[in-house]
Amino acid sequence: MSVTVSIDVRNVSKIFGAGTEQQVVALDDVSVSIAQNEFFTLLGPSGCGKTTLLRLIAGFEHPTQGSILLEGAEISALPPFQRPVNTVFQNYALFPHMSVSQNIAFGLEMQGRPNDEVAETVHNMLNLVKMESLKDRRIDQISGGQQQRVALARALAPRPKVLLLDEPLSALDLKLRKEMQVELKRLQHETGITFIFVTHDQEEALTMSDRVAVMSEGKILQIGAPHEIYNRPNNRFVADFIGDTNFISADVIDRQTNQVRVRLPGDGELTITAADDLPAGNQVTLAIRPEQARIATAGDPVAMQGTLSDEIYIGTDTQYRIDIGATDPFVVRVQNTDGETRQITPQSQVGVCVDPGRVRILKD
Amino acid sequence: MNSDHTSDSRAFESLEAKAYQREVRRNLLLSTPALIVLFCAASGPLLIMLVFSFLTAGDYGGIKWQFSTEAWFQVAFYKDIFDETVTIADAHLSIFWRSVKLSFLTTLVAFLLGFPTAYFIATRPVETRNIWLFLVTIPFWTNLLIRTFAILEIIRNQGLVNTVLIGLGVIDQPLDMLFTDIAILLGMTYVYIPLMILPIYASMERLDFRLVEAAYDLYASRWRVLVRVILPLVKPGVIAGSILVFIPSLGAYVTPRVLGGGKHLMIGNLIELQFGQGRNWPLGAALSLTLLVIVMVALMVYVRSVQKEGAGHGH
Numbered sequence: 121m122s123v124t125v126s127i128d129v130r131n132v133s134k135i136f137g138a139g140t141e142q143q144v145v146a147l148d149d150v151s152v153s154i155a156q157n158e159f160f161t162l163l164g165p166s167g168c169g170k171t172t173l174l175r176l177i178a179g180f181e182h183p184t185q186g187s188i189l190l191e192g193a194e195i196s197a198l199p200p201f202q203r204p205v206n207t208v209f210q211n212y213a214l215f216p217h218m219s220v221s222q223n224i225a226f227g228l229e230m231q232g233r234p235n236d237e238v239a240e241t242v243h244n245m246l247n248l249v250k251m252e253s254l255k256d257r258r259i260d261q262i263s264g265g266q267q268q269r270v271a272l273a274r275a276l277a278p279r280p281k282v283l284l285l286d287e288p289l290s291a292l293d294l295k296l297r298k299e300m301q302v303e304l305k306r307l308q309h310e311t312g313i314t315f316i317f318v319t320h321d322q323e324e325a326l327t328m329s330d331r332v333a334v335m336s337e338g339k340i341l342q343i344g345a346p347h348e349i350y351n352r353p354n355n356r357f358v359a360d361f362i363g364d365t366n367f368i369s370a371d372v373i374d375r376q377t378n379q380v381r382v383r384l385p386g387d388g389e390l391t392i393t394a395a396d397d398l399p400a401g402n403q404v405t406l407a408i409r410p411e412q413a414r415i416a417t418a419g420d421p422v423a424m425q426g427t428l429s430d431e432i433y434i435g436t437d438t439q440y441r442i443d444i445g446a447t448d449p450f451v452v453r454v455q456n457t458d459g460e461t462r463q464i465t466p467q468s469q470v471g472v473c474v475d476p477g478r479v480r481i482l483k484d
Numbered sequence: 485m486n487s488d489h490t491s492d493s494r495a496f497e498s499l500e501a502k503a504y505q506r507e508v509r510r511n512l513l514l515s516t517p518a519l520i521v522l523f524c525a526a527s528g529p530l531l532i533m534l535v536f537s538f539l540t541a542g543d544y545g546g547i548k549w550q551f552s553t554e555a556w557f558q559v560a561f562y563k564d565i566f567d568e569t570v571t572i573a574d575a576h577l578s579i580f581w582r583s584v585k586l587s588f589l590t591t592l593v594a595f596l597l598g599f600p601t602a603y604f605i606a607t608r609p610v611e612t613r614n615i616w617l618f619l620v621t622i623p624f625w626t627n628l629l630i631r632t633f634a635i636l637e638i639i640r641n642q643g644l645v646n647t648v649l650i651g652l653g654v655i656d657q658p659l660d661m662l663f664t665d666i667a668i669l670l671g672m673t674y675v676y677i678p679l680m681i682l683p684i685y686a687s688m689e690r691l692d693f694r695l696v697e698a699a700y701d702l703y704a705s706r707w708r709v710l711v712r713v714i715l716p717l718v719k720p721g722v723i724a725g726s727i728l729v730f731i732p733s734l735g736a737y738v739t740p741r742v743l744g745g746g747k748h749l750m751i752g753n754l755i756e757l758q759f760g761q762g763r764n765w766p767l768g769a770a771l772s773l774t775l776l777v778i779v780m781v782a783l784m785v786y787v788r789s790v791q792k793e794g795a796g797h798g799h
Contacts, residue, residue, distance in 0.1 A: 180697055200700040213698035217716045226712075227702035278703065 125191070126314040127154040127177060127282055132186030132196075134172050134338075146172040148338040149186070154282075154316060154331075156191075159308050161317045163325040164335035165361070170318045173335075174284050177316065178207050190281060201230070206275035207284040211291070212267045214259045220270050221246065221255040227278040245273040248307065265296045272304075276311060283308075285317045289324060301328055322362045326350065334358045356482045359407040366410065366450050367482075372402040380481070382406070385446050388423045392479050405482045410453035412478040415440060415464065416471035424472045426450060428464055442470060530776075537769035545763040555766035559774055576754065576771075583751040584778070586665060586740075587733035590672040591680075594729045595722065597673070598680035602721075603714075605681075606688035617685070620678050628675065632742045635671050636662065639743075663745030671739040676732060680725035687721025688714075723790055730786075731779055751775050 134147040147169045154160045162170040175181045177188060179200035188196040195203055206227065214223050224245050228238040246252045249269035254262055262270070268288060275283055285304075289297045305328050308315045319325055325332045326346040333343045334357070342349060342358045353359035356367065370382040373389070380394045382404065398404060416422045426444035438456055441449040452472060464470060540550040557563075562573040605616040623631060638644045639661040646658035661667055691714065699709045715722070737752035744750070749757075751771065758768030 178701060180700075200697070201703045201705055205701075207698070207701045209694060209698060211694065213692070213694040215695060215698070215713060226699070226704075230699075230703040230705075230708055230712075274702070 124156045125153050125189075126156040126158065127152075127316065128189040128192075129153075129173070129177070130187050130189065132173070132176060132183045132188060134169075134176060134181060135184045138184055145338050147176070147183075150338070150340055151186075152333055152340060152343060154314060156314055157308075157312050159305070159315045159317065159328055159330045161319060161325040161329035161332045162335055163319055163322060163332050163361075165320055168335040169338040170320075170335050171286060174207075174286055174316065174318050177282070178205055178284050179203050204278075204281045205284060206278060206280040206282075207286060208271050208275045208288045210286045210288065212271035212288075214267055214270055214274070216259050218259070219255070220251060220257050220259070220262065223259065223270055224273045224277050227274065231278055241277050245277045248276070248310070249273045264291055265300070268292065268300060272307065276307070276313070279311075280313065282314045282316060285315060287319055288317075289319070290321075297324075304328060326362070334361060336361075351478075353407060353480060353482070356405060356407070359480065359482060364410050364451060364453075366408045366413070367448070368406045368408065368444075368446065368450070370404055370406050372398050372400050372404060375400055380404075384424050385444050386425050388425070390423050390474065390476055390479065392476050392481060394481050398481070407480040407482050408450075408474055409478070410439065410451040411437075411455070413450070413452045413472055413474045414454060415452055416473045420471065420473045422471035423474050424450065426470060426472065428466055428468055428470050431464065431466065440464070440470075442472060444472070533769040533772055537766050537773055539766050541764045541766050543763075545759075545765060547765050552766065555764070555770040558764075558767050559770050579749050579751060579754050580774075580778070582665065582748065583734055584782075586668055586672065586750065587730050587736075589669055590676060590733045591726050591730045593669065593673045594677045594680040595726065598677050598725065599684055599722070601677075602681050602684035602688050605685050606691070607693075613689075617682075620681050623674075624678065628738055629742070631675065632671055632739055635667075635674060636742055639667060639670070662743065663747055665744075665748055667743040668736075668740045668748060668750070671743045672733050672736055675736075675739060676729040679728040679732075683724035683728065684718060684721040687718035691717055719790070723787070726786070727783065730782065734779055734782075735775060 129150060129152045132147055132150050133145070136144045136146055150169070150173060162173060164170045172181065176183055176196070179195070179198060179202075183196050186196075187194055190203070190205070195205075215226065218226070221242050224242045225238050228241055233241070242255075243252075246255050249272055251266065251269050251273065254266060259267065259270070268291075271288065288304075289300050292300060301324060304315070304317075317325075317328065326349075329346055331343060331345055332349050333340045334349060335341065336357050342354050344352075349358065350362055353362065353365075359365045360367070368384060370384050370390075372380050373383050374381040375398060378393055379391055380398050381389060381391045383389055384406075392406075414420075424442075424444050426442035426449075428440055429443045429449055430439075430441040432439040432441070433456075436456060437453045440452045440454070442452060444450045450472060536547055537555050538551055538553065540548040540552045540554065542548050558573065559576060560573055562571050562575075563569070564571070601620070605613055605620075608616060636643075640646075641658040641660070641662065643662075645661070646655075649655045650658065661670075695713055695717070696709055699713045704712060734750075735752050736750055737756060740748060740750040740753055744753075746753075755768050755771045755775070758764045758771060762768070
């Protein structure tokens, strides 16, 4: 199966206030290729440049350097109204002086589509987002979740090649947000349009996306499928931003082909698969997910020893916080089976064992 | 026990009624100054005008206490002093027509110039907006008469514009700009344009510019965004601005007097004439009331049409 590129961002930089004293580098030499019909997510904390990248693709901003291609054609100099790209805005930006169906019809009318086609598309869109019964309402007469649906329908109606979504779920409450996550995935599937989704919510990114780009300080740090990003973060920021992670400093004490032996705090040792060239004597950071470690029972190979300082019951799991002599406690998460938890005496000495295959060595 | 209770509540009710009466009386007392001002400044003078318009003109100005509908007749008709043939008062009608026409044009030009200005100010960074607003209001610091004479200096035959144009060789003869309708239009637009800019700016400042972005995103060209999104959303400001410009324009006195040179009268000048040289106070009063009616009708038609359009948009 050949994958056609939808949006191709090539070495794009965006500097606000360039040449002045207060210049801000919002994007720093960013390159990314997004495939057609892909659900692609830009994930990062606020101020990381993800919204700027989205606005560059939409055409509200123009890159200081680099180029943006849509299906092979340069679009970075075009105004927004000449790009077959539509946006769902964070606050929806629905027109308050128009009804629900007038909002949805707007893009089609501006494209100069014939009236009967506009009416038909609006009807289909209303069905698609299940808003048929409220089509004549004013925008201030519908709820936030309904506004969200209208904003989606309005942006999808002109059948853009790419749909941009700027944190569209952030204003919704948790339950509605979960519903909309499923809904968005369904819409993307049904319409076959490339979705570029911006969020700071890692869970949203992991549940919905085909691929995720993690951004920080104007750079893309890692691009990959959700499970890749989660299981094999390639640097400390990504590991920290997505999910919970224990970071442990360790010393490389020996190196063989594709393997390094490291000394853990408390003098335990561990042999890990590592492709990178890491000579003995290097200090490295290990990333271990809480669910990838366990509390040792008799006979287990113990990697680290520590004192159990806290036990936190969170329904599906129990978290054990173990003081291993480092600044932060080491967290182990164990899934609760049969509704019972393993009782461990507080402040007792426990051993932690980790699966060497799941430990990541991070470049800082 | 029970009867005690009812008598108690009855006593309470009467107390409550007394308290209410006392409050009404106190409120009346408190609002007396405002009512006096309202009567002296608005209803009183209007009433006097109404009474005067139904009296007979005095020989040397003033009025004679004698009922007459002559003044109202004279507003629209002219009776020849010799053969008593009745004709329509062309002079009055043309002055009314000129007033309405010039006021409408003033409002239009003020809108066409004021809207972009308001847009410009509203899209500046917050820190510099006040400077621009300040610049818009500066002309108000100078007396209207002086500003009007300044315009006269600029557009008269030996004035700034003609001198420069002749100096540059663009024209040989000075352009006749002074004492024309155009001069009055120019003067009134200059005087009243801040009243258009400020309310439009107030609406524009509250405009959510993300809606503008959304419209651009949905294939609307700049012109379409203006017509379909910005204008409908700042309509309250446009309505307020138009009313604030149109009404004083209709009653303008100084500007047409100075820049119209006594040849191009507007209603304000016509009315003044009746109380001065014309020595026909009842006619002046009747003309004033006619102006009032024109303003009210124009306002009602305008607001009604704008509302209907708005309702059509809102669906």
